[in-house]
Amino acid sequence: MRGRPNLYTNYSSEMGLFPSTTKKVSMVLLAVIAILAPLHALPYFGFLGDGAWMVLINKALVYAIAALGLNLLTGVAGQVSLGHAFFMAVGAYTAVVLGGEAGNTVWGLGLPMWIWLPAAGIVAALVGVLIAPTAVRVRGLYLAFVTLGLVFIGLYLWRNLGKIAGGPTTGRPWPELEFSLWRNMDPIISFTSDGPLWWWLKPVNLLPWVHIEEMDGEVKTYFFVLVLMAILALLGKNIMRTRIGRSWAAIRDRDIAAEVMGVPEAKGKTQAFGISSFYAGIAGAVLASVVGRIIPESWDIFLSVEFVAIILIGGAGTVVGTLMGTFFVVLTPRIVENVTGFLATQATEGGPFAWLGKLFVRSGPDDWIGIVSYPDAAGPGLSVAQLNIVLFGVLIIVFLIAEPLGLYGIWLRVRNYWKGWPFTY
Amino acid sequence: MIAIGVIGQAVVPGGFDKFINALGSGIALGAIYALLALGFVIIFKATQVVNFAHGAIAALGAYLVSYFAVTVNIPGRWITGAPDWLQWMLSALIAVAATALIGMIIERITIRPMIGEPLFAVAMITLGLDLIIRTISNDLMDNTNTGLGDPWGVSFVDIGPLRMANTQIATLVITVIVVILLALFFRSRTGVAVRATAFDQEAAMAQGISVGKVFAIAWGIGAALAALGGIFSSVAPRGAAGVSPFTALVAFRAFPAVIIGGLDSIVGAIVGGLIIGIAEVFAGSYLGQISWLGNGFAGIVPWLAMMVVLLVKPYGLFGTEEIRRV
Numbered sequence: 001m002r003g004r005p006n007l008y009t010n011y012s013s014e015m016g017l018f019p020s021t022t023k024k025v026s027m028v029l030l031a032v033i034a035i036l037a038p039l040h041a042l043p044y045f046g047f048l049g050d051g052a053w054m055v056l057i058n059k060a061l062v063y064a065i066a067a068l069g070l071n072l073l074t075g076v077a078g079q080v081s082l083g084h085a086f087f088m089a090v091g092a093y094t095a096v097v098l099g100g101e102a103g104n105t106v107w108g109l110g111l112p113m114w115i116w117l118p119a120a121g122i123v124a125a126l127v128g129v130l131i132a133p134t135a136v137r138v139r140g141l142y143l144a145f146v147t148l149g150l151v152f153i154g155l156y157l158w159r160n161l162g163k164i165a166g167g168p169t170t171g172r173p174w175p176e177l178e179f180s181l182w183r184n185m186d187p188i189i190s191f192t193s194d195g196p197l198w199w200w201l202k203p204v205n206l207l208p209w210v211h212i213e214e215m216d217g218e219v220k221t222y223f224f225v226l227v228l229m230a231i232l233a234l235l236g237k238n239i240m241r242t243r244i245g246r247s248w249a250a251i252r253d254r255d256i257a258a259e260v261m262g263v264p265e266a267k268g269k270t271q272a273f274g275i276s277s278f279y280a281g282i283a284g285a286v287l288a289s290v291v292g293r294i295i296p297e298s299w300d301i302f303l304s305v306e307f308v309a310i311i312l313i314g315g316a317g318t319v320v321g322t323l324m325g326t327f328f329v330v331l332t333p334r335i336v337e338n339v340t341g342f343l344a345t346q347a348t349e350g351g352p353f354a355w356l357g358k359l360f361v362r363s364g365p366d367d368w369i370g371i372v373s374y375p376d377a378a379g380p381g382l383s384v385a386q387l388n389i390v391l392f393g394v395l396i397i398v399f400l401i402a403e404p405l406g407l408y409g410i411w412l413r414v415r416n417y418w419k420g421w422p423f424t425y
Numbered sequence: 426m427i428a429i430g431v432i433g434q435a436v437v438p439g440g441f442d443k444f445i446n447a448l449g450s451g452i453a454l455g456a457i458y459a460l461l462a463l464g465f466v467i468i469f470k471a472t473q474v475v476n477f478a479h480g481a482i483a484a485l486g487a488y489l490v491s492y493f494a495v496t497v498n499i500p501g502r503w504i505t506g507a508p509d510w511l512q513w514m515l516s517a518l519i520a521v522a523a524t525a526l527i528g529m530i531i532e533r534i535t536i537r538p539m540i541g542e543p544l545f546a547v548a549m550i551t552l553g554l555d556l557i558i559r560t561i562s563n564d565l566m567d568n569t570n571t572g573l574g575d576p577w578g579v580s581f582v583d584i585g586p587l588r589m590a591n592t593q594i595a596t597l598v599i600t601v602i603v604v605i606l607l608a609l610f611f612r613s614r615t616g617v618a619v620r621a622t623a624f625d626q627e628a629a630m631a632q633g634i635s636v637g638k639v640f641a642i643a644w645g646i647g648a649a650l651a652a653l654g655g656i657f658s659s660v661a662p663r664g665a666a667g668v669s670p671f672t673a674l675v676a677f678r679a680f681p682a683v684i685i686g687g688l689d690s691i692v693g694a695i696v697g698g699l700i701i702g703i704a705e706v707f708a709g710s711y712l713g714q715i716s717w718l719g720n721g722f723a724g725i726v727p728w729l730a731m732m733v734v735l736l737v738k739p740y741g742l743f744g745t746e747e748i749r750r751v
Contacts (some may be wrong), residue, residue, distance in 0.1 A: 042748045140543060140747070145684045146735060149728035152677075160719030256749055258648050278533045305552050312549055322665070341726050382564050389560045396553030400546050 004415045015241045017234075022274060034226060038219045044268040054218035060330035061225040062287045066231075067310040067322045068236045070277025075317035076240055077272035078252025079135055083147030084280050084307045086154040089299035090127050091120035091281025092162050092174070092288040099175030106172050107163045110183040117285060124281025125274045139255075148377060151301050155409070158296035171295040174288040177224055191224040192217045228286065232279060237319050239275065248272050292351040302389075309396050315408025324407040332395070340384055442586040447710045448703065450662075453593035455702025456600040456613045457657045461679035462686065462694035463607070464650030470623040470689050471643035474536055475548040479651050480676030481558035482524060486652020487659040487668035488562050489520035489569065495574040510576035521652045528648025537640065554629070555673075563670045572667035579661040596657045603650065604695065610646075619643060625690075654679065678724070681731035687744020696742065700725045 008014035034043050038057075040049040047053060070084050099116035100108035133144055158165040166172025176293045178187035194217050239245045259314045289292045304313050306329060314325020335342035340361065347357030362370030362381040373381035382390065403409050461483060468476045476482075493499050494516035501512035531554060539547045577591040610616040621629040622639040630636050658667035658675050682701040686693020709723035741747050 080548075134736065138735050141548060141688065142684060142735060142739065142741075144475075144545075145547065145680055146732060149681065149725075149731055150726050151724050156719070156721055156725045159721060254750075302556075305556070308549060308552070312546075380564075382560070386560045386564055390557050393553035393556035393560075397535050397550050398557075400550050400553075401535070402543075404542070404546065 060101040064326040066283035069276040073276035077248035085303035087277040087280035088284030091124040091284035094123040095120040095285035120285035121278040121282040125278035128273040128277025178264035315406030321408030451703030451706035457697035459698025461654035462682040464647040466694040468647035477551040478554040480673040483651040483655030483676040486524035487655035525645040525649040526649040526650035527643040532644035681727035687741030690743035694745030
């Protein structure tokens, strides 16, 4: 129906992936931006291709994979889980045992990525399926505590299984993101080293200002994680709009009623835990290999809370909301750090925001006014890292009180305002 | 008790002395967990809020004791003639009251606007609070151990083969006093209002009970109990070096106690606390030598116990089963 994007004449078109032309166009635009951004090819946003920003964006993309998984479990199937960090750890350690190098103190088989990456997801999914019977029996907030317990039991395991997890303070190196056919063979594509993306792309140069033949390692990692994330997001979207996802939503909304209608509750919850853990396992494995070395203590409750916060801030139950939430949560610390640095320089060198800087930043041992100690983190006053954690908590609270639908809700309101513009209805 | 002792002597290695000492420490640790769990359950019963920030509030309360008793010496600096233990008690009392006030402020700012929202959403708010309070209190204590300056120190009392630290006896005494006070409180006029609100908020409101006031009272009591639990988990022999960022994590282990007892049962909180405390100490003293169990196994025993109990009784030992609408 031209010009009437909200008029659906049948069910299948309403459940379509991109039901309107606007959505199709915006998806294409988004894809173009996502491809051009790291290549310094976007006007004004060329800085996104710099190493530090790429590392941050890569982290956001990996987080997005895990958040998509938690969104399926919590947002769609309604099962509260604080144990996402545990499943990520399961995936990461599967990856490192299969793909990592063996040492005197650690196990490792040195297998290539096409084995360890799917295996990370599958093993995590199996563990999720093992946990699922508990979720069938225990519901609501009790389930939150069971999954919280999983994180603590997991931490105990990783601390003590030195053969798998490496030393408690050093961890162990993870296999690199590179595609080779078998162990000890030269990689066909390496997603971490500088150089051309792939050998046959060397002569092809479609856009003269894009230097595709000399790509940074971070940018190559970016493309790998972007494609992986896009595939998993599409998979998630498809799960949500087909039989499995709709049975989950029925269980979430009213489990007994769902069962009366012939939706098996136990099966649905088991599927939800399995698939969500699959996402978490993949994300954990990729996160660990992007970071390179992870200590066992990293898989703690804070990581789980981050993902719960991502889907709450983004808007539970939606893929777009989850992605917005991820970028918001991962990029905010960087912005806070930059703003703090800016205010600190304003306070010392003068400027329009000097007063704010003086109020906000505690610059040295003689300065008693300020919330953040910067650049020297010693003494009273929070460090920038601590400020970020506090802000993170504040954001969770503010979003839940003021905008329960999250960023997605804000986006909806903005969109509806412009849809009806200049009318308010 | 004698029967348990005889069985213990016959069955376990280490004999009766080890058994009775483990039992004593277990009950003392259980009392700490029971204090923390009681605060948690009172908040949950009255306001339907699962307070994930409970551990952080406990650590903050313990820090406030060290602040009032050691750093600024209030009220000790004004009553110089009083004995040390009295000065410390008064400082601790001020700290507990301050924590209760903080609890009420938290409730007013962040929990009150969420009345009527889903339980999970409110629980997530307390997770955010946990991050905020924990980070700020960690920064206040400079991420290190801060001594509380308590008058008990590391001295012990020997009762036959049983050797108890003074602090452990103090914990037990205070817990018993708290439980009696709570029992009396729930029979008072305000206490009846709290119980009515726990039963049905709207009906309580229709009877002229100020539900907002009840919420504030519940959070005040809950935070005060958390502070007490925090104090006793940061004095010898639990945390010999005082309150530290680790205290909040130790207080996290009170959650299994709550769940084992049932989220909304006050009796359950006490029983659950004792079960967890005894289980943890027994695991520490009898399973500590088994090398393949590794380090820190005692720390996850509460969580394992919780999972086992939940698989058998999904609403805990004394929890009310949720009646679900179709």
